[in-house]
Amino acid sequence: MLLRVLRQAATPAGVVVAAAALAMVLYPPHGRGAGAQGGGSTGRLAAPALVDKTSPSRSAQLALGRTLFDENCSSCHGIDAQGSKLGLDLRGVGAAVVDLWVSSGWMPLAQPTIEPIRKPSKFDRQQTEAIANYVASLAPGGLPIPKVDLKGANAAEGFSVFALNCAPCHTITGAGDALSSELSAPPLHGLTPTQVAEAVRTGPGTMPTFNSFVISKQQLVDVVDYVTRHIEHPDSPGGLSLGGVGPVAEGFVGLFVGVGACVLIALWIGERDRHEGHGGGHGGGQGGGEPAGPGERLAVGAAQGGVPVAVQSSGEGGVDA
Amino acid sequence: MSAAQADGRAARREESAVERLYGWVDDRFAISRGGRHLLDKIFPDHWSFMLGEIALYSFIVLLVTGVFLTLYFVPSEHDIVYNGVYGPLRGQTVSEAYASTVNLSFSVRDGLLMRQMHHWAANIFVGSIVVHMLRVFFTGGFRRPREINWMIGATMLILAIFNGFLGYSLPDDLISGTGIRIAYSILESIPFVGTYLAYFLFGGSYPGTAIIPRFFIIHVLILPLVILGLLAAHLGILVRHRHSQFPGRGAREDNVVGSPLWPAFAAKTGGFFFLIAGVTALLGALVQINPIWLYGQYYPYKVSYAVQPDWYMGWLDGALRVMPSWEINLPGHMVPTIFFPAVLLPGITFGLIYAWPLIEAKLTGDYAEHHLLDRPRDKPLRTAIGAATFSFYFVLFGASATDVLANYLTVSLNVVLWAFRIACIVVPIVVFPVTYKICREIQETPGAGSRKRPNIVVRSAEGGYEVVPSEEYPGYVEREPDLEPVPVEEVDVVGAMQPEQEETPEGIYRIPRVFR
Numbered sequence: 072m073l074l075r076v077l078r079q080a081a082t083p084a085g086v087v088v089a090a091a092a093l094a095m096v097l098y099p100p101h102g103r104g105a106g107a108q109g110g111g112s113t114g115r116l117a118a119p120a121l122v123d124k125t126s127p128s129r130s131a132q133l134a135l136g137r138t139l140f141d142e143n144c145s146s147c148h149g150i151d152a153q154g155s156k157l158g159l160d161l162r163g164v165g166a167a168v169v170d171l172w173v174s175s176g177w178m179p180l181a182q183p184t185i186e187p188i189r190k191p192s193k194f195d196r197q198q199t200e201a202i203a204n205y206v207a208s209l210a211p212g213g214l215p216i217p218k219v220d221l222k223g224a225n226a227a228e229g230f231s232v233f234a235l236n237c238a239p240c241h242t243i244t245g246a247g248d249a250l251s252s253e254l255s256a257p258p259l260h261g262l263t264p265t266q267v268a269e270a271v272r273t274g275p276g277t278m279p280t281f282n283s284f285v286i287s288k289q290q291l292v293d294v295v296d297y298v299t300r301h302i303e304h305p306d307s308p309g310g311l312s313l314g315g316v317g318p319v320a321e322g323f324v325g326l327f328v329g330v331g332a333c334v335l336i337a338l339w340i341g342e343r344d345r346h347e348g349h350g351g352g353h354g355g356g357q358g359g360g361e362p363a364g365p366g367e368r369l370a371v372g373a374a375q376g377g378v379p380v381a382v383q384s385s386g387e388g389g390v391d392a
Numbered sequence: 393m394s395a396a397q398a399d400g401r402a403a404r405r406e407e408s409a410v411e412r413l414y415g416w417v418d419d420r421f422a423i424s425r426g427g428r429h430l431l432d433k434i435f436p437d438h439w440s441f442m443l444g445e446i447a448l449y450s451f452i453v454l455l456v457t458g459v460f461l462t463l464y465f466v467p468s469e470h471d472i473v474y475n476g477v478y479g480p481l482r483g484q485t486v487s488e489a490y491a492s493t494v495n496l497s498f499s500v501r502d503g504l505l506m507r508q509m510h511h512w513a514a515n516i517f518v519g520s521i522v523v524h525m526l527r528v529f530f531t532g533g534f535r536r537p538r539e540i541n542w543m544i545g546a547t548m549l550i551l552a553i554f555n556g557f558l559g560y561s562l563p564d565d566l567i568s569g570t571g572i573r574i575a576y577s578i579l580e581s582i583p584f585v586g587t588y589l590a591y592f593l594f595g596g597s598y599p600g601t602a603i604i605p606r607f608f609i610i611h612v613l614i615l616p617l618v619i620l621g622l623l624a625a626h627l628g629i630l631v632r633h634r635h636s637q638f639p640g641r642g643a644r645e646d647n648v649v650g651s652p653l654w655p656a657f658a659a660k661t662g663g664f665f666f667l668i669a670g671v672t673a674l675l676g677a678l679v680q681i682n683p684i685w686l687y688g689q690y691y692p693y694k695v696s697y698a699v700q701p702d703w704y705m706g707w708l709d710g711a712l713r714v715m716p717s718w719e720i721n722l723p724g725h726m727v728p729t730i731f732f733p734a735v736l737l738p739g740i741t742f743g744l745i746y747a748w749p750l751i752e753a754k755l756t757g758d759y760a761e762h763h764l765l766d767r768p769r770d771k772p773l774r775t776a777i778g779a780a781t782f783s784f785y786f787v788l789f790g791a792s793a794t795d796v797l798a799n800y801l802t803v804s805l806n807v808v809l810w811a812f813r814i815a816c817i818v819v820p821i822v823v824f825p826v827t828y829k830i831c832r833e834i835q836e837t838p839g840a841g842s843r844k845r846p847n848i849v850v851r852s853a854e855g856g857y858e859v860v861p862s863e864e865y866p867g868y869v870e871r872e873p874d875l876e877p878v879p880v881e882e883v884d885v886v887g888a889m890q891p892e893q894e895e896t897p898e899g900i901y902r903i904p905r906v907f908r
Contacts (some may be wrong), residue, residue, distance in 0.1 A: 225483070226479050226480040227474075227479070227480055227481055227482050227483040227484045228483075229480070230480040230481065230484065230688060231484060231688070234566060234688050234694045234696070235693070235694055238566070238694070238695070238696040238697065239695050239696065239697055240697050241697070242696050242697045242698040243566055243567070243686060243687050243688065243696035244683075244686050244687075246698070247799065248697050248698040248795050248796070248799045249795050249796075249798030249799040249804075249805045249808075250697070250805065251805055251806065252804055252805065252806050253804050255798075255799060255802075256697065297480060301479070301480045302686075307680070307683065307685075307686070308497075308498070308504055308680075309497075309504055309508060309679075309680035309681070309683055310508075310677060310678040310679045310680045311678060311679045311680060312680050312683070313679065313680065315686070316698060316796050316799075317567060317698060317699065317700055318567075318682075318700045318701060318702050318703065318706075319700050319703075319706075319792065319793040319796045320796075321511075321515070321681050321682070321702070321703070322515065322700075322702060322703025322704075322706060323703075324675070324679055325512060325515025325516060325519060325675075325681075325703060326515070326519050326703060328675065328679075329512055329515055329516040329519065329671060329672075329675055330446070330515075330516050330519035330520055330523060332671045333446040333450075333516060333520060333667075333668055333671055334443065334446070334523065336664065336667045336668070336671070337439045337440075337442035337443060337445075337446065337664070338439045340439075340442070340660055340663065340664060340667075341437060341438060341439025341440070341441070341442050342437035342438050342439060343438075343439055
């Protein structure tokens with residue numbers, strides 16, 4: 072097999088094919104518009120020289136992306152995405168990174184000094200892709216927006232991969248949590264398959280990048296399936312999920328709802344507000360704070376000295392004085 | 393046939409079948425005497441005496457639901473391929489313990505309800521023991537003659553905490569497996585004997601395959617039996633000592649004012665049982681607890697962030713979190729950090745709980761018998777010590793949620809951790825004098841704690857205002873308690889017929905309570 076490849080590589084045509092293949096490996100197609108997403112250009116080498124041959128819709132998309140970028144991003148990231156004191160150099164980060172940060176609402180920031188937080192995206196899907204592809208068109212490098220097909224996904228394998236690679240920070244329920252210092256792992260609920268795949272492959276912020284050596288292409292599909300379809304368990308049985316943060320929330324419910332309700336029941340059926348020196352005429356028995364009727368019956372237990380007031384039982388139970 | 397025999401037959405014919413059966417049994421076992429003694433036991437009516445009953449009844453719920461669970465749970469760490477109804481697990485290799493827990497949740501009718509009821513009842517069980525214990529502590533209910541019963545209660549608290557830990561470890565899921573891992577390390581941290589203890593309990597090095605079957609038999613057989621035995625002793629001593637009570641309304645050191653067990657208290661407490669069971673059932677039906685199908689099978693190389701134990705172990709987890717990493721290096725032997733918060737702290741905690749009745753008697757010199765309880769404000773020093781100690785553990789309990797709090801408050805985890813480190817020292821120091829001062833001020837406030845009377849502001853025709861205190865409440869009459877003795881004639885028919893008891897007035901027996 073290898074020999075045959077080498078022999079083929081010796082022919083002039085083989086040289087061209089091999090060079091193209093090598094270039095494909097070294098410079099994977101990086102978000103050249105719809106072609107990169109649809110896989111239309113993946114079969115060919117997407118060299119910068121091909122930009123001129125873009126379809127009208129793609130050039131229109133890049134134009135839209137440029138407009139949106141200039142309006143919303145360039146004040147920090149620079150007019151040609153070259154970066155500034157306020158924002159990173161975006162040249163060569165790839166369409167996947169831009170798509171993730173914009174679609175998750177992390178970008179654009181309200182102010183350049185604040186931490187990015189998840190919020191509804193400012194742009195619709197078409198605008199987001201336009202920005203991502205425009206940024207990717209400025210320089211080679213990075214990953215295109217991944218296309219995830221969840222057909223044939225194995226949720227069990229995804230669950231296992233998730234427990235091994237994602238749960239150590241995002242928690243096993245995907246609820247997210249505070250990590251050390253200022254860092255935190257965001258909740259994984261309400262994400263699209265594309266966003267999950269982008270996050271796994273590009274590693275936003277302090278998150279590690281999981282390339283295909285760590286999580287294979289099929290495992291990526293599996294884990295995306297688990298995160299987007301199963302982790303939230305829209306039909307998870309058992310009632311309120313308490314935010315999926317585990318025993319802390321359960322403990323608070325157990326103590327303050329469970330024990331609390333039981334104590335309130337005790338307050339309800341037991342006697343309240345009997346105080347020394349209060350005359351004691353009320354509150355007898357089950358009525359709680361109700362005044363006792365004249366016929367209310369109370370019982371006295373034992374008697375003192377030789378003056379029997381009341382009786383409870385035969386003398387066996389007590390110790391004689 | 394003699395006339396007496398004929399009379400006896402006629403009398404028997406008038407009795408119902410049940411009465412005759414009862415008479416037959418009573419002739420042989422004399423159950424009427426002791427039974428009447430029990431049925432007439434007086435229970436004070438105050439609500440705070442019902443806290444222990446919450447624990448008792450949630451324990452019954454635990455036993456019933458637990459028996460149901462044992463029918464379906466397989467205590468084995470043997471690996472099988474999960475092939476049940478839950479999609480994201482199908483095809484994964486899991487232990488039989490985990491698979492059977494998932495199956496009993498999803499494939500057994502009412503299985504999930506029973507599991508959740510069992511877990512919630514466990515939370516309520518331990519919680520109500522703590523609340524009950526706080527009541528006994530703050531009212532001085534542990535004083536002579538009840539010291540031993542206090543210690544029995546403390547033992548039951550320890551066993552309940554242990555059994556809770558064993559119970560939530562049984563499903564062999566990712567979160568509880570992490571807990572077992574921590575428990576193993578805590579055992580190992582005990583100087584000199586730790587490694588041996590850990591090997592002994594786990595049957596070898598971690599994780600092994602013995603731990604689930606062992607935990608199972610301790611959880612379902614040994615500890616429940618011990619708790620049942622202690623419970624019987626606890627209640628037996630309660631009957632023997634008679635109930636303590638709050639002063640007022642005719643209550644004295646030598647009597648008990650309240651309702652007799654039969655019928656008034658039995659009706660009340662029976663209803664209480666169903667209400668407690670109802671609370672457990674509602675929680676089990678409406679609120680998810682320990683959704684192990686989300687957690688997956690435990691493997692030592694997998695871990696989830698945000699893992700905490702159930703709340704009753706939370707104070708230990710919190711102590712582990714706030715403890716700075718200090719070690720003691722003895723020559724040739726290192727005592728690791730976790731020894732101090734996870735072994736020494738609970739040792740001191742429960743040592744103090746056990747010894748408190750003796751410590752307080754020693755400090756106050758009060759060795760007398762007490763059946764009337766204190767109001768917490770009347771013993772400001774004890775109340776302040778108790779409140780300060782409790783606040784310390786409450787802060788530790790909160791510290792077990794540092795990550796969750798940091799996440800929800802969106803502050804740095806390190807800030808939260810340091811806040812708890814400082815709080816577990818500062819809060820008790822603040823709580824002590826504040827509690828003491830509040831107790832003193834309530835003591836000095838006339839009418840504190842009694843029902844408040846509204847003031848009615850009346851405007852006169854001239855435009856002036858006048859404040860008139862209202863009636864206490866409509867129909868209120870200040871009167872002495874109408875204490876009704878338990879009628880004897882109805883209660884001790886069998887005992888009264890027995891000739892050897894005739895030295896006391898017929899049907900009347902003294903029940904002494906002072907044991908000296």
